[in-house]
Amino acid sequence: MGRTWSGSYHNIVHTFLAFCNTELIPPCECCPASEHLLCTFATSRMGFLAGSTVQSHMSALKAWHIEDILYTLLCAIHLKLVLAGVANRAPSSSLKPPHPPVTWAMVLILAAKLDLSDPFNCCCMAAAAAAFWGQLCLGEVLFPWKSSFPILHIACRAHLSSPINQNGSCKLFLLYTKVVLCWQQDASDLILALERHLQLNLKLLTRCNTIWLLAGFKSVTGHSFWIGGTTEMLLSGVPPDVVKALGHWSSDTFLHYW
Numbered sequence: 001m002g003r004t005w006s007g008s009y010h011n012i013v014h015t016f017l018a019f020c021n022t023e024l025i026p027p028c029e030c031c032p033a034s035e036h037l038l039c040t041f042a043t044s045r046m047g048f049l050a051g052s053t054v055q056s057h058m059s060a061l062k063a064w065h066i067e068d069i070l071y072t073l074l075c076a077i078h079l080k081l082v083l084a085g086v087a088n089r090a091p092s093s094s095l096k097p098p099h100p101p102v103t104w105a106m107v108l109i110l111a112a113k114l115d116l117s118d119p120f121n122c123c124c125m126a127a128a129a130a131a132f133w134g135q136l137c138l139g140e141v142l143f144p145w146k147s148s149f150p151i152l153h154i155a156c157r158a159h160l161s162s163p164i165n166q167n168g169s170c171k172l173f174l175l176y177t178k179v180v181l182c183w184q185q186d187a188s189d190l191i192l193a194l195e196r197h198l199q200l201n202l203k204l205l206t207r208c209n210t211i212w213l214l215a216g217f218k219s220v221t222g223h224s225f226w227i228g229g230t231t232e233m234l235l236s237g238v239p240p241d242v243v244k245a246l247g248h249w250s251s252d253t254f255l256h257y258w
Contacts, residue, residue, distance in 0.1 A: 012060035016041055032065055039082040050094035051087020058083065098256065100220055102228030104188060106212055107132050111187035113211045124204045126193040131225035133184065134172060135233070135247030138205060138222030167191075230254045 019041055020030045029037065038061065045054045058079070110128055114121040131138050161171040168191045184191075209219045226247065233243045240255065247254065 009060040009063060012057050013064050016057075016061055019044060033061065035079055039079050042079065042082050042086055046086045046089045047091060048094075049086075050090045051083065053094065054086045055083060099223045099227055100218055101231050102128075102132055102220055102224045103217075104132075104228075104232050106208075106215075106217055106228075107188040108186065109215050110208060110211060111193075113215075114207075121207070122193075124207045127204055128208055128225065129188055129193040130172065131222075132188070132229045132232075135226050135229040135243075137226045227254070 016033075017030060020027075020037070023040070025037065033041075038058065042054055042058065045057070107129060110125055114125050116122050116125060127138065130136065131140070163170055170191065205220075205222055213219060230243055230247045230249070233246070234240065234254075243249075244252070244254065
């Protein structure tokens with residue numbers, strides 16, 4: 001196996017080989033592994049691991065086969081059915097609870113409670129509104145490094161386009177994607193917030209949560225802005241396929257929050 005492999009992938013392959021040894025599978029049948037053997041290994045995880053975890057185990061074995069210039073049978077229909085069954089039988093303890101979404105009301109409370117003449121509060125409002133209406137995680141608009149400013153990893157003034165319509169909506173070009181920032185008719189408007197900010201992840205979230213906790217809301221994470229903006233658009237009647245594209249969702253998972 002190549003040196004570029006992560007330790008977790010090595011561990012999964014070793015677990016698979018230990019399973020084969022326990023089941024008295026001849027070494028010559030372990031790699032390339034038959035679909036039947038892969039299904040048996042996946043089934044042995046049932047009731048102990050989340051379906052996504054078992055899927056990652058299969059990905060590790062697939063990479064193992066490919067790196068050794070061997071073929072993979074992971075697209076076989078029987079294995080897909082077995083993996084689906086494992087996911088359905090996943091114990092509740094293996095599943096993470098959904099992130100609570102930031103709501104439109106929470107963004108309005110920020111606008112009302114923050115002293116927007118203060119530079120840091122102004123930054124908080126701009127980033128929070130951009131993350132919410134842009135369906136972004138905070139980590140996509142802020143950077144975690146306190147001692148440096150990596151220009152390629154953070155949204156800057158130069159990444160904001162000129163207005164694309166008469167309302168002032170614009171595009172924000174990020175490292176891996178771009179989002180359309182649409183004008184809003186109230187205090188949650190991110191265009192106004194950005195303009196004010198243009199004349200800190202942990203610090204920003206702490207400031208937002210301080211206000212929201214006092215207002216009776218639960219503490220949220222940076223991921224909650226993405227989910228909250230998506231949920232608000234769905235509730236406002238924006239077609240799901242449009243929301244999916246604007247929020248750069250790679251699957252239909254976002255529909256669970258609707």
